[in-house]
Amino acid sequence: MTQTATSSTTLSDERRERVESLIAHTHAILERDGLTRDALAQVASALQTLAARPDLFSRDDFPPPDAASGDTSTRYRLNPGSDGIALYLNSLLPGKTTIAHNHDTWAVIVAVEGSELNRIYRRTDDRSDEHRATLDVDREVLVEPGTPIAFLPDDIHSIHVTGVRPTLHFHLYGRPLETLSGRLGFEDGRIVRYNQTHLHRQTQAVG
Numbered sequence: 001m002t003q004t005a006t007s008s009t010t011l012s013d014e015r016r017e018r019v020e021s022l023i024a025h026t027h028a029i030l031e032r033d034g035l036t037r038d039a040l041a042q043v044a045s046a047l048q049t050l051a052a053r054p055d056l057f058s059r060d061d062f063p064p065p066d067a068a069s070g071d072t073s074t075r076y077r078l079n080p081g082s083d084g085i086a087l088y089l090n091s092l093l094p095g096k097t098t099i100a101h102n103h104d105t106w107a108v109i110v111a112v113e114g115s116e117l118n119r120i121y122r123r124t125d126d127r128s129d130e131h132r133a134t135l136d137v138d139r140e141v142l143v144e145p146g147t148p149i150a151f152l153p154d155d156i157h158s159i160h161v162t163g164v165r166p167t168l169h170f171h172l173y174g175r176p177l178e179t180l181s182g183r184l185g186f187e188d189g190r191i192v193r194y195n196q197t198h199l200h201r202q203t204q205a206v207g
């Protein structure tokens with residue numbers, strides 16, 4: 001019993017230390033290079049190093065949602081706080097999809113386990129109507145272990161979980177999701193406020 005408790009504490013401490021190191025390293029990259037796609041690629045590389053330690057992020061500690069509950073996603077905040085860079089560990093059930101949306105900040109997604117199809121869009125309207133938009137699919141990326149994806153604030157994507165197992169993916173943002181008041185969603189030609197209409201607000205904090 002004592003040995004198990006000690007082992008669990010050791011893993012928790014190491015997880016916290018590695019998360020803190022990642023956040024500090026991310027700050028250093030962005031302060032040195034600014035917010036560019038190259039800088040985000042460096043952040044993605046650092047986050048993949050963290051993802052290469054699945055023992056620190058087991059499904060026992062970060063279980064997927066219970067399908068019987070009706071929930072299709074569970075989001076764990078790995079560096080609890082009200083502002084600044086926010087790291088989440090998301091678990092999405094097969095079949096989970098989102099509407100197209102931007103983030104209102106930069107974002108990097110890296111897989112620990114499982115895969116999700118990301119569709120990346122470009123706007124093709126003239127942006128003269130603040131309530132409507134047209135999008136074309138620009139490309140698709142299957143995010144899985146070894147294949148990350150990164151977004152600048154105005155990039156638009158949607159998520160489609162097509163695998164047979166729940167995902168376990170890191171989502172790293174420049175600001176906490178709950179603060180992204182300018183985030184836009186694109187649904188049937190309409191522009192909506194994504195956080196108001198589609199954000200799953202329940203976040204489980206993990207120290």
